Amino acid sequence: MTSPFLRWSPTPARRHDPELMDAPGLPEAEVAEAYRVLQKVNRQLGNRRTILHELRRFLAEPPAPDSPLSILDVGSGSGDLPDAIRSELAARSIPGVVLTLDRDPIAAAESNRIGLHSALGDATRLPFADASINLVTAIKFAHHFSGPALVKLVSEMTRVASRRVVILDIRRHWLAYWGFVAWSRVFTANRLVRYDGPLSVLRGFTPAELLDLARPFTHFTWTVRSSIGFQLALIGQRIVSPPH
Numbered sequence: 001m002t003s004p005f006l007r008w009s010p011t012p013a014r015r016h017d018p019e020l021m022d023a024p025g026l027p028e029a030e031v032a033e034a035y036r037v038l039q040k041v042n043r044q045l046g047n048r049r050t051i052l053h054e055l056r057r058f059l060a061e062p063p064a065p066d067s068p069l070s071i072l073d074v075g076s077g078s079g080d081l082p083d084a085i086r087s088e089l090a091a092r093s094i095p096g097v098v099l100t101l102d103r104d105p106i107a108a109a110e111s112n113r114i115g116l117h118s119a120l121g122d123a124t125r126l127p128f129a130d131a132s133i134n135l136v137t138a139i140k141f142a143h144h145f146s147g148p149a150l151v152k153l154v155s156e157m158t159r160v161a162s163r164r165v166v167i168l169d170i171r172r173h174w175l176a177y178w179g180f181v182a183w184s185r186v187f188t189a190n191r192l193v194r195y196d197g198p199l200s201v202l203r204g205f206t207p208a209e210l211l212d213l214a215r216p217f218t219h220f221t222w223t224v225r226s227s228i229g230f231q232l233a234l235i236g237q238r239i240v241s242p243p244h
Contacts, residue, residue: 010174014209015202016146020192031106034192035078041197045183046229047168048084051139054166054225054233055085058135059094069096072133072160074123074153075141076100079111085137086116099133101126124152131162131238139168143203150213158217158236165220165236170204176230177201201230210234 020026021034042048069089073082079100086098100111100118111118121127123141136157145153157165170176177198184194205213207224210232214222220236227233 011172011206012174012177012202014146014172014204015199017199017203019144019196019199019203021196022144026192028106030190030192031104032110034190034196035107035110037188037190037193038077039080040187041183041193042081044187045180046227046231047140048081050227050229050231050233051081051137051166051168052084052088053227054168054235055088055135058164058166059092067095069094069135070099070133071096071135071137072099072101072126072128073137073139074101074126074157075138075144076102076111076116076118077104077107079107079114079116079118081139082111082116083114124149124156126156126160128160130159133160134162135164135166136161137166137168140170140200142167142169143200143205146203151216154213154217158220158238161236161238163238165234167210167234167236169210169232169234170201171226171230171232172201172204172206173230176204179230204230205232207232 021031071085076082082098082100089096098116100116101121101123102108103120103122105120108118108120119127138157142150142153180197180201184197188194210224211222214234214236220238223235225233225235
């Protein structure tokens with residue numbers, strides 16, 4: 001008989017349960033508090049560090065940034081990570097505009113409050129022209145999608161991006177799951193974050209799943225990079241001249 005331990009996998013099956021914050025009609029104060037907690041998550045658990053690392057890679061690679069550089073973050077939440085991107089550009093004296101898009105009016109209002117160019121909209125129907133934005137990002141957002149909707153999200157990001165797509169998300173792993181459960185019990189009492197955070201891990205990805213997701217989009221070259229904190233970044237670079 002095979003030992004149950006030998007059948008155990010550190011990678012749970014991907015879940016598709018809806019997250020609480022994806023539901024309409026939630027109390028505005030509770031949602032606003034959840035966004036404040038998620039800003040702490042971004043600072044403490046590596047999201048901010050990883051997206052800025054990917055931005056610096058992008059800025060260091062030829063060709064030189066357009067003037068002004070254009071960046072779009074889809075599913076931006078309260079806008080703290082696009083704001084960090086904007087601050088990085090300013091610190092490097094790189095002219096640019098950072099745009100955000102979210103379907104949640106509370107999120108869009110918060111992004112506008114901190115001076116970002118924010119729009120309400122559907123990430124699977126981006127209101128931008130083909131190849132009109134230099135860099136398009138989705139930070140801990142893609143795991144909210146499954147099946148055809150997930151494919152459509154990536155399709156729209158690649159349609160709009162003139163140079164690069166960065167999809168930063170969670171590596172699905174039991175250690176990440178229980179780690180976030182522990183973090184949430186210490187740092188927040190917000191029920192939305194306590195429920196959605198661990199579920200987000202179970203809705204996350206493996207490197208192979210991300211590469212499979214990107215495979216149909218052959219006008220980009222793709223790679224996956226792993227970072228500390230169970231971070232996975234799917235990077236797409238637009239092919240300027242298709243190989244002969």
